[in-house]
Amino acid sequence: MKQLLVFIRKEFYHVFRDRRTLLILFGLPIAQIVLFGFALSSEVKNIGITIFDQAHDINSQQITNRVKQSAYFIVQEPAASLEEIHTKFKEGSIKCALVFPPGFSEDLYRSGTAPVQIITDASDPNNAKITVNYLSAILGTYQQELNPNLVIPLQIVPEIRSLYNQEQNGSLNFIPGVIALIFMIVSTALTSVAVVREKEMGTMEVLLVSPLKPVMVLISKAVPYLVLSLLDFIIILLLSVYLLDVEIQGSLILLFAESILFIVTCLSLGLLVSNVTNSQQAAMLFCMMGMMLPTLLLTGFLFPLENMPWIFQAVSNIIPSKYYYEIIKAVMLKGLGFGYVWKETLILLVMTCLLLGLALKKFSIRLA
Amino acid sequence: MSKHFGDFKAVDRITFDVNEGEIFGFLGANGAGKTTAMRILCGLSFPTSGQAKVAGYDVYRQQEKIKKHIGYMSQKFSLYDNLTILENIEFYGGIYGISRGEIRQRGDALVKTLGLDKEAKKLVGSLPLGWKQKLAFSVAIFHRPRIVFLDEPTGGVDPITRRQFWDMIYQAANEGITVFVTTHYMDEAEYCNRVTVMVDGRVEALDTPARLKRQFQSDSMDGVFYQLARKAKRTSD
Numbered sequence: 001m002k003q004l005l006v007f008i009r010k011e012f013y014h015v016f017r018d019r020r021t022l023l024i025l026f027g028l029p030i031a032q033i034v035l036f037g038f039a040l041s042s043e044v045k046n047i048g049i050t051i052f053d054q055a056h057d058i059n060s061q062q063i064t065n066r067v068k069q070s071a072y073f074i075v076q077e078p079a080a081s082l083e084e085i086h087t088k089f090k091e092g093s094i095k096c097a098l099v100f101p102p103g104f105s106e107d108l109y110r111s112g113t114a115p116v117q118i119i120t121d122a123s124d125p126n127n128a129k130i131t132v133n134y135l136s137a138i139l140g141t142y143q144q145e146l147n148p149n150l151v152i153p154l155q156i157v158p159e160i161r162s163l164y165n166q167e168q169n170g171s172l173n174f175i176p177g178v179i180a181l182i183f184m185i186v187s188t189a190l191t192s193v194a195v196v197r198e199k200e201m202g203t204m205e206v207l208l209v210s211p212l213k214p215v216m217v218l219i220s221k222a223v224p225y226l227v228l229s230l231l232d233f234i235i236i237l238l239l240s241v242y243l244l245d246v247e248i249q250g251s252l253i254l255l256f257a258e259s260i261l262f263i264v265t266c267l268s269l270g271l272l273v274s275n276v277t278n279s280q281q282a283a284m285l286f287c288m289m290g291m292m293l294p295t296l297l298l299t300g301f302l303f304p305l306e307n308m309p310w311i312f313q314a315v316s317n318i319i320p321s322k323y324y325y326e327i328i329k330a331v332m333l334k335g336l337g338f339g340y341v342w343k344e345t346l347i348l349l350v351m352t353c354l355l356l357g358l359a360l361k362k363f364s365i366r367l368a
Numbered sequence: 369m370s371k372h373f374g375d376f377k378a379v380d381r382i383t384f385d386v387n388e389g390e391i392f393g394f395l396g397a398n399g400a401g402k403t404t405a406m407r408i409l410c411g412l413s414f415p416t417s418g419q420a421k422v423a424g425y426d427v428y429r430q431q432e433k434i435k436k437h438i439g440y441m442s443q444k445f446s447l448y449d450n451l452t453i454l455e456n457i458e459f460y461g462g463i464y465g466i467s468r469g470e471i472r473q474r475g476d477a478l479v480k481t482l483g484l485d486k487e488a489k490k491l492v493g494s495l496p497l498g499w500k501q502k503l504a505f506s507v508a509i510f511h512r513p514r515i516v517f518l519d520e521p522t523g524g525v526d527p528i529t530r531r532q533f534w535d536m537i538y539q540a541a542n543e544g545i546t547v548f549v550t551t552h553y554m555d556e557a558e559y560c561n562r563v564t565v566m567v568d569g570r571v572e573a574l575d576t577p578a579r580l581k582r583q584f585q586s587d588s589m590d591g592v593f594y595q596l597a598r599k600a601k602r603t604s605d
Contacts, residue, residue, distance in 0.1 A: 006462030017450045202444025209440040
């Protein structure tokens with residue numbers, strides 16, 4: 001027991017003296033939360049727009065003013081021709097253009113309908129669609145104001161309520177994903193690198209020749225990273241609550257218990273990786289490609305799983321972070337209890353036992 | 369004892385005794401089976417057949433006891449670069465179960481005898497290689513093992529430091545520690561009390577350097593080694 005403490009203390013020395021490790025440990029979660037929370041927002045704002053007004057009449061002016069007042073658009077210098085619009089698109093200074101044909105008001109009042117053209121940059125189709133929606137809404141409101149006395153005899157009014165995330169706070173969805181990713185980085189990547197480093201340095205041999213039991217070597221490697229992962233978890237929760245105004249709905253104890261389970265899963269993965277690789281670079285690469293990419297792509301946190309071809313959906317079933325992501329989303333954002341997540345927890349538990357068993361077995365095979 | 373990997377006889381029926389307090393040289397070309405034999409003696413793997421005892425403990429059943437009574441140092445540098453000298457001593461002393469008070473007391477004495485008292489709180493990574501090797505040896509015998517295994521301990525070290533390193537080995541032997549050393553430097557083989565030369569997994573010669581030279585009618589261990597190693601049929605790895 002005393003030997004274990006000596007060993008664990010040594011591991012902490014390693015961590016706190018290595019600037020790169022420290023940066024990954026504490027810089028990365030903070031950077032990711034800030035990035036996802038503020039920079040990588042899926043909300044579309046500050047869209048560059050130019051207006052090509054060939055009509056110059058009262059109605060086109062009023063619509064132009066509405067667009068200028070909208071927080072979603074930044075109105076650039078007006079364009080004088082269609083060619084100029086194309087140039088601006090190519091320069092990238094605008095994502096959208098609004099074109100009024102000559103005689104806009106005249107058409108409107110004489111025939112009752114008048115066209116406007118909306119041109120968007122559809123190289124990013126989602127943004128283009130959202131831009132069109134914004135403009136259509138502005139035009140729709142304006143049209144209603146033109147017809148103050150119009151009453152549509154039958155009206156269906158949709159009333160929308162967003163459950164679990166009333167304000168449609170975009171931060172919510174990615175936080176569980178970021179947590180899973182950080183655990184993968186700290187518990188899997190850093191742990192495997194820490195073990196492989198000893199192999200590379202030749203200190204592993206010395207440890208194996210010492211009276212320290214091989215299992216103790218693994219435990220001593222795992223414990224510091226378990227503690228550090230939990231520290232990161234707390235940092236992320238605090239940042240989410242105080243910086244991003246996310247409310248934690250469910251039980252904190254359940255959140256921590258599930259997180260510890262998933263950290264152990266990640267640690268087992270890390271130890272397994274360290275058993276099959278012999279250099280730090282290989283271990284790092286293995287973790288990146290084999291663990292972190294699937295966590296990013298196949299857990300449903302960046303891209304909805306439901307839209308993927310069945311083969312990817314099938315593969316996603318063997319990725320532990322998928323289940324953790326679902327658990328955390330349910331507990332943290334929806335406030336659900338253990339009764340709703342026991343299935344995922346059980347799957348994660350079985351995976352963990354298998355991985356841990358395999359890691360220990362591999363380790364003793366390498367010894368023999 | 370023997371150790372087979374499938375059809376491959378890595379260690380083929382070798383037999384030898386090492387006396388207490390002896391400096392025992394273990395020579396052989398790469399691939400001759402030295403490392404495999406040494407791993408068995410260090411309690412890292414089991415022999416396929418035969419018997420062996422290290423410090424009086426059986427290699428099959430008493431690996432844990434063997435590990436407690438041996439020290440080990442490899443050609444790869446075996447201290448932690450980003451720990452200080454004293455922390456390295458504390459760590460290795462700690463995993464051999466020496467009490468903190470004793471570690472501190474003897475650790476201070478050790479850095480003084482090595483002339484490293486000024487560097488004691490510096491990271492090991494900042495020391496020159498020769499000092500690191502000497503420190504690594506001191507750490508390997510810090511828990512006062514009965515036997516210390518040295519696997520090519522002087523690789524990459526300059527001749528003067530090598531000389532000083534062997535002074536330390538002699539001193540350890542004088543204190544009663546048995547030294548089991550592998551090396552590729554034949555001048556170092558001359559410093560050993562007895563040497564054995566392994567060829568293709570078998571012990572081809574075992575005697576004092578002086579008698580081996582007489583037997584093979586050579587004036588240096590280099591000549592002895594060359595005559596024996598030439599017979600090898602295995603290619604080195």
